[in-house]
Amino acid sequence: MFYYSIKIFLVGVFLIFFGGILSLLFWRKQKLSILVGTLGAVSGSILGLIPAIKVLLSGGKESLYIAWSIPFGAFFVEIDAISAFFLLCIFILSIITAIYGSRYLLEYKNKSLAKAIFFFNVLISSMAMVVVSANGMLFLICWEIMSIASFFLVTFEDEHKHVRQAGIVYLIATHIGTAFLLVMFILLGRESNSLDFDKFAAIKLLPSSMASIIFILSLVGFGTKAGLVPFHIWLPEAHPAAPSHVSALMSGVMIKTGIYGIIRVLTFLPNPPLWWGWLLIIVGAVSGVIGVLFALAQHDIKRLLAYHSVENIGIITMGLGLGVVGINSGSQILAILGFGGAILHILNHALFKGLLFLGAGSVVSAAGTREIDELGGLGKNMFVTSVTFLIGAVAICGIPPLNGFISEFLIYTGSFKGLITKQLDLAAVSIIIIGSLALIGGLALACFTKVYGIVFLGEPRSKHAMNVQESSMIMLVPMIILAALCVFIGLFSSITINWLKQCISQIAGIGPDVVSSQILPLSNILIKVSFAAFCLFAAIAILLFIRKKMLSAEKVSIAPTWDCGYAKPDARMQYTASSFAQPLVDTFKMILRTRKITEPIKDLFPVEGQFESSTPEVSRDYLFNPIFRVIYLLLGRLRWLQGGNIQLYILYIALTLIALIIWKLR
Amino acid sequence: MLLALIFIPFLAGVLSLVSRNASLRYFLLGTAAVLHFILTCSFWFFPPAALFNNWLGLDRIGQLILSITSGLFLGAGFYAISYLKNEKHQQIKDFQEDIIFSNVPEAIFICCMLFLLASMTFLALSQHFGLIWVAIELTTLTSAPLIYFHRHHRSLEATWKYLMICSVGIAIALLGNFFLAVAASTGGEKPVSLLAGELVKYANVLNVKWLKAAFIFILVGYGTKMGLAPMHTWLPDAHSEAPSVISSLLSGAMLNCAFLGIFRTFQVCTAAGLGDFAGDLLIALGLVSMLVAAVYIIRQADYKRMLAYSSVEHMGIVAIGLGLGKAAVFGSMLHLVNHSLTKAALFLVAGNILAVYKTKRTNDVQGMFKVIPISAFLWLAGILSITGFPPFGTFISEFTILKAGIEQGRFFVSGAYLVLLVIVFIGFATICIRMTQGSPEQGIEKVALKQRFLSVVPPAIMILLILVLGLFIPSTFRNFLHDICMLVGGN
């Protein structure tokens, strides 16, 4: 009875996995296989939610230790508040995306879907296992299974070359990241001669240099999965390649497992030095700004959303950095605000990024293209999609009264609190956070007004967007649920923040009662924010009423858009996404390095001109490609060894013999 | 019992040489493999008595190698039957150049396979360094005709190189044995015989300098056979030109046999307190092997050569593990098993691919999942396993070795090891995974459908075993490996 609730969790995970297996077995009957897979995923996730919520609210730990016969391994799973929080995100989004996917996959005609369903379920279960596994070996195994499963999902449409390419890039990136993790775990194990997490946590007085090495390793290793700049190169490739519900899951929660890893490692390493906080904040700021800038320059809607994941991961990392600084400087409120903002933003990002990807999915399946500039005016035929997408867009820009604002509000408040201490280092980090958050906010707004305005408003720009129809209910309901959740957290933030108490206290290493006493004023403020939000709604309602009254007497007429006297207005004359973003893109051209192909129109009766712009990934072109090119070059230098000449081969043997003798027998 | 183990395949070989009837030969091959396997398995429960005052005996490491060999041969034997049925016709058109060639007569082929099994068994059983040498030379000679199965100039060239290089190497190993004899005779008052057990027992009286020389020579000599760079040069040629079933045997079983020779010498060295000396040598050669493998694996155009080079790499890993000593030996031994199973499976699958696509160029192979789904799945699993992805066993063994290396503070070695592993992975990922994806060219689909039962079951079983080893290692097996570590002073 004692292990009751984690057993439930394991049953749930097994159910998910089992559903995948079944769907693989029934691969001939498409409908059936989708049905069993989805059922498994949903029911398993619901089962898994039970212990997660219990632990998250009541604190404490649920753990299960079974000896395992592989070296250093133990089947040691443990749900504590941190795991519980991540489980919450994972399972909620899994349920949503599974339901959505069960309809969305049918878009793929004549393709065996069983594989997709199977790996989808494997992905869910492995993610769940990753966040609960409390043994290095188990963690690594689940981690890699997660990578492989997501790799197969990314390469689902492997008949396209770019999809294969994306898959390879993703696989290599994640594998290199894992290499760092191997070393990190081994070093931790070296200090505690065991790979169990509780032993790690028991390490005290770790030599600070070793601690820093471990931290750096974890930052690189997990940062690769999380998509921190410059290790994010796989992200904008993989997300567009995958089916939309998979992108939603990957971007919503899978990359968060990287953040989970960083948090977990931070709990192993007590009293972090200040520069860790600095590092986190700077990395976060860079990721945020770079991410949103590149997002601004994209034309592919899913690629754009992928870059926004980079941005949000940056915001989350800044929050973590703030928390670390708080711990270091012994100011509890700072730590609480930093970590609280970070994890709340994790949840929020899971919600609205999931929502946006699902919306993008329904747009893509309706219009059949991901090119923003080809779309336009979809809002008229796809009302639900457009409204939910709008909610997601407002939320991701951190605009009140939605959830994105709340988490940024916490981080802002924290950094201001750090600022008014007037201690130079605290103030400095705070300034970095404030400045970059503000810039990110402005740019994100520019970016999402662009997306929403160009895709859903105005007139159709191409025949793709002409007569689209709304997706089926199975795809719409999940989006509506997510949108509702966004609104809920935005309006009842004070409740939500109280749910996260346990988690925050565990991350920050502060007692729960202290945390709640610190959170109390905060939640009062949040109540005021909610109040303001309600005022806003009231005002809107009143004004609507007033306008109704005004117009009741007057006549309302419909006319074509005022086109400043042009003879033949035409949908092609509308502003496109690229023209909308062009001023900002030009302002930051030295970072973006956008490539333009222009063929200006000449003379009085011009022949058609053309304009193309593309913004490839800078850190790939200018950082990684050169590195790999050098490696390949150096290794290529040695290719003469196998020259095919037998005499030479035997000479090698003789030389080796002589060399070894000289080396060892002198 | 032990003699039976050697003579069953031997007699079967002789019979199949004389017999006129093909199906009888297949029968012989199958039965010999099965009997051999059963006997080997029985040894796990009833340890056989040593013979000829310990000249032939079965110790732990020998049993490990023997079991791997026997198991692989079982799989390869049945695969070979289906393979030979495919290769029936007299005149074959070569798919690389337009030349017509014929195959070596089936009788000779099967006979040599069985002889190879016999000699490998002999090696695994022999406790005397002289015998070990003889046995290893025998494996070379019996496997040479197998490589020359397709009678065209490329396989001929491969065979010639294999023969020449390995013979030279083994001759050097002979010199090493003589040095060992010197070391044994000049040390104490009465000369110690060249029995492994005796040498280990009286290791402290051996003459250190000669022992060192002996180890170097034996390392280079048997290292040639084992495929350690830069003596590995015969390996890619032989593996790429031999029939896939033979490649799987060579790579999975024969390399281990050569390793056995090195292991026994290493055993003596550690007993004589030369552990670090020998370890350094092993690590150096191991790293060089991994480097060379990495050089050729990235941008490799021929998937069989790719697998061959990966064998070089993994032999390097095994050597490094052995050289690091202590906990790493466990990983090394585990890796020996994992690599044998995985590589054998991969070569068998490569044979299937070759049979369908009629090309060894990776660029010409696409969309395996659409053409040969089962083989494609096995191939993918094998690739993931050979590059050390969990949940496959290779991950655990490689991880163990890395862990031991870092915990011993050998940061350079561990770092180089890790980097090379990653580079090799990149090579594999970029080249081999692509083969399974995409959609095939026209004309291939038709060939696809008839895929023989026997040609997928053995590799499937091997992959399954690897998967099991990655998730669960039976405690008996674990203790067994630990005992092997004890042999070289590990823990």
Place this chain on the structure above:
Amino acid sequence: MLIEFMMIFLTLVNLIILSTSRLSTCIKVIAFQGIILGVLPVAGGQFDIQLVIFSIIAISVKAILFPSMLLRTLSQLNIHREKKPYVGYGMSLLIGLGAIVLSWWISKNLPLTITPANSAVLPVSIFTAFVGLYLIITRKMALTQVIGYLIFENGIYMFGVILPQKQPLLVELAVLLDAFVAVFVMGITIFHISREFDHIETDQLSTLRS
């Protein structure tokens, strides 16, 4: 005394091999070496019946069987001379002289506590081994390489002869047998090569690379 002369002869014939291009000569030299090696164990003077039997076998294999086999292959191939090797004959001779000096020096410094029947045996064996390896590396003909391999093995074999602790007869025989089979298989392969390429210059055998 006798051994002394043998050693001198061996050195000389090695030098001859280095400097000749005529394959038949090489093969004759092999035979000569075989005889010497066969006699060597008993030449020390002690007449142990086991030794005698063994040396007889050894002579019959090394001095009769091998050369005859090689000659047969040669006659099938109808070629008589090694074409231009990687290193010219004069140069090879010089290198050989250097090798002699080197091997004497090495054998001086070897901490060999046992005393062989004659102090010349050790250096000469090393020299012989060197010559064998040298042939394999520098000559192009497959046949010459086999010859080189034989000489190489002879050198190693000589070293074995001077060991005080004899390998058991069985092992010695097995070693011989192996060498025999090896050469046999190589002969076959050479035959195939000649048939496939209608020459046996192994530098043409380099299509498999990287």
Place this chain on the structure above:
Amino acid sequence: MDNISIRIIQPILALILSPLLFGIINRTKAFFAGRKGQPLFQTYFDLWKLVHKGVVYSKTTGWIFRAGPIINLSAILLITLFIPLGHSKAVIFFDGDIFLVIYLFALIRFFTIIAALDTGSSFEGMGASREAQFSALTEPALFLALAAIACGTGKLSLSEILVSITSKFWLSHISIILFVAATLIIVLLTENARIPVDDPNTHLELTMIHEVMVLDSSGPDFAFIVFASALKLWVFTALFAGVLIPDIGFGFWPNLGICVLAVLCVSVVVGIIESCIARLKLLFVPHFIFIATVFAVLAMVFVLRK
């Protein structure tokens, strides 16, 4: 004077007086141009007229276009509740209401832009694009300036910050005050689409930013928009005045009076600026905004110096 019933006077004043600002500015400009100019209360007349007109909706537009003006007006109304006139508490205040205010402006911007894009007209798209660009650049400046002043006063809520700008504080922190004020005036000009960033009453669409975004609005919707922009101007001027002019310490009412007076003066100043400076070339606007950021950072430096 913390009693809510009196604090409510501040937003009410805003509602009543804000349209006046446009009148003042125009009169000032007219005076400098030597014209007579339109009457001071012109904006009130316009609003009155617009309220009693019908509307023409473009057939391209959807609900966004109709909702935009309303959402914007209600947001700005909400903002006025947070803005203290003089150095007293506003109607609502709490730690960190600064962020809420700034992000409410973001909300306004968001809906203005998408409402503009909803018409599908290339001109309104162009205006929207520029608006997005400039406001994205002003946001850090505004934030840093407020951060600086917050750091100086050690308070996190707008009201408390302004309250604690006493004459003593003013004298001791004059450098900061000036830098922040400089930042605020630039932000004010940018956000409210005044010269040199934008020219509210040119009719060459290509050069317009804010005006061009509302080309298609008419009737009550346009009334809402005009009123909202008037309120926005009022809010910024009030903020500017509150920062620039210290609490002289005669209690609530005098402060209020001074502040209102100051607001009117500021609008005069804006008018003067408009008539003295020419409109900037669009490419130079980012530089202009960047200057504001520089001032903000300087202010920050001076705060932390202490």
